[in-house]
Every structure is written in structure tokens, then in C-alpha cells.
Amino acid sequence: MKKNALLCILLMLCTYLSVAQVTSTTIESIKLAEKRNIKIYVPEDYSSDKTYPLVVVLDADYLFDITVGNAKFYAHKDKMPQCIILGIDQSQSRYEDCYYSPESGFPDKKGNAFFEFISMELIPMVAKNYHLANFKAIIGHGITANFTNYFLFKKSPLFNAYIALSPSFAPLMESKVPKRLSELDQMVFYYIATANEDESENQQRIQVFHNQIKGYNNNHLHYYYNNFDNADHYSVASFGIPIAFDQIFKVYKPISVKEYKEEILAHNGPVIEYLTDKYTTIETLFGFKKQVSLNDMMAIYAGAKKKEDLESIKELSKIAKDQYPNTMLGFFWEAEYLEHLGEPxxxxxxxxxxxxxxxxxxxxKDLALERMESLKADFGW
Known part of the structure; x- marks a missing residue:
């Protein structure tokens, strides 16, 4: 009966979200045996034809709005995909929700129930009502940041990205989590932040965590760390969330000048590989094909010209014909390739x-005409 009630609430919520960006509601949890307040942000132009990464926000009573604001801004600037954001209000229950065994440091009592509420109840229910991508992220602060780590210890971690803002680690977690991260055989993004005015115990243990993780090597792990100046335990959140998004969704962002200089020009092999790898990774992570941006194609074109990489220009022309079929770009690059190949x-x-x-x-058209006239003049046509 309770399951049906929860489904009905989420179905009504889905209908309401067609005309609203953020909805707050109360659901009855079987695992927790109580009602819980949640918030859901859905992009204004949500479409069932697309899939959306999910961001779960703990401490949503104060972290939800800042997370939504940054996610909307970065998506608007095409620096991250549009996401569905699920916030769990813990204003009256965060210590009970995050309860752990003093001996093991892992969830115990209500902490176990809260873990199951998220993984076995809440996320599956949201997934039934929205088209979620495989990519999922979780954000926490202080003790809830510590709690996010527990999902890493599932045989197959539930989340792909973890944003830990000044975590208040359970016993030995500053050592257990780095070791676990080193063992994972799937791509995981992990961001952790502290500050020079952070709570002293948090700051010291986060430094231990950071030093330990530097001793491990795992190609599947994308690890990011910040120690902010002129910030404290609370302002870490406002500093950390946008930087975490910027780092975690780096592959989604348009190619920057820095990336062009440091990565494309340094790439071994045809530079077109950099472009195809980038968009294959985007599709693998987020579950949809992103249109190859003009900015990214121009970066690869510039790199191909600088490195005299004719084959990359040839392959780039094929991508341009597919992605921008009504424009000159594909045939223009094909013509340039043929010209340099000696096929006037x-x-x-x-x-x-x-x-x-x-x-x-x-x-x-002026440049194309100029190229045509130059070819004719060179060969006396």
C-alpha cells in the first residue's frame, strides 16, 4: 500500500513538473518508516526523448538552491549537460541519517536505513518517472559528505561522481576511501574540498586523505582537490560546487585555448582521434550523442593544419557533412584536403x-571563390 502511495505521489509530481522547474513534496519512506521532504529540479525544456544525468543533493535544505543555480548556469553555457537534481531535506535528521558504527565507521541503525532509502527507494522511483542517464552524482557537506563515500563500497558503486565538501570523516575513512578508490575498475570522478579556516579536525584528516590518495595509481579515477584561501567550513560549499562541476564535466565542455595548446597539439597520432575520443566518452558517460560543436571542430582543424595532418582534415570533412549538412564546411575541408593532396x-x-x-x-563564398580562382590561375584554366 505504501509503495503504491509513493508511486502515485511521484506520478503526480511528474505531471506538475511539466509546468514547474522545482517542486517540493513529502514522500513516505518504507525503509525509514517516516515521511521525508524532497525537492526535484527538472530542466524547463525537459523532453522524454532525451536522457538526463541525476545529481543527488544531501543537506538539500541549504545546498539545493546553490546546486541548481550552478547546474543551470553551466548547462546554459554548454559546460555540462542538463541534469535532474534531487534534494533530500535533512534539517531535522542529518545526524540520525548519517549514523555510523564507532567501531567500523560504516552506516549503522538509521544510517543503514537512510542508505537503503536513497539507493533502493528514492532513485528507482525517480528513474521510473524521468529518463535518467547512467551518470549519477552525489553532493554532501560535513557529515553528509562523509556519508556519500559509503556508496563507493557497493560492489558496483551507485554514483559516478562524488562531491565531498569538507567531509567530517567517520573513523579511518580518510584511509579506507583512498584505498577503495584505487581499486575501482570503472570510471569515477571524486572531488574533495577544504579551506584554510575549515574546522581543524576536518582540515587535518582531509590532508591525510589527499596525501594517501596521491600514493595510489588508478587510470579509472579522476581526482580533484581544493584547499581554499579565505574560506571556512560553510563557504567551502559556495566555492566548491561550481569548481567541482567545472572539473567533473570537463570532457563535456567546448575545447579551450589551454586544452588546444596542452593536449591537442601534444596528442600523439592524428588529432582527429582527440575529437572522436571526446565525443565517444560523452556518449558513454551521459547516454546520449552530443552534436559536435563548431568550436571543437575548429580547434581540431587548427591543430591539423599546424601539424600538417592531412588525414585529420579529411576525416573532419566527413564529420562536418554529417553534423552540419547544409553548410559549406564539409565540402570546403574536403576540397582543401584534395588541394594539398595534389588533386587540383x-x-x-x-x-x-x-x-x-x-x-x-x-x-x-568569397573564400571559396578565391580558392577556385587561385587553382585556375595556377594551372592556366
Missing amino acids: KKALRTYEKAFGMNEIDFAT
């Missing part, structure tokens, strides 16, 4: 094809 007649015909299509970025 084929290059001329291909520039002519490009000339008849829509201009985009640097690929203009």
Missing part, C-alpha cells in the same frame, strides 16, 4: 559544391 581538378569541383551551400564561420 577534384579540389576545384569540390570547392564548387561548397560554393552552392550555406556559409558558416570562416567558410564563406
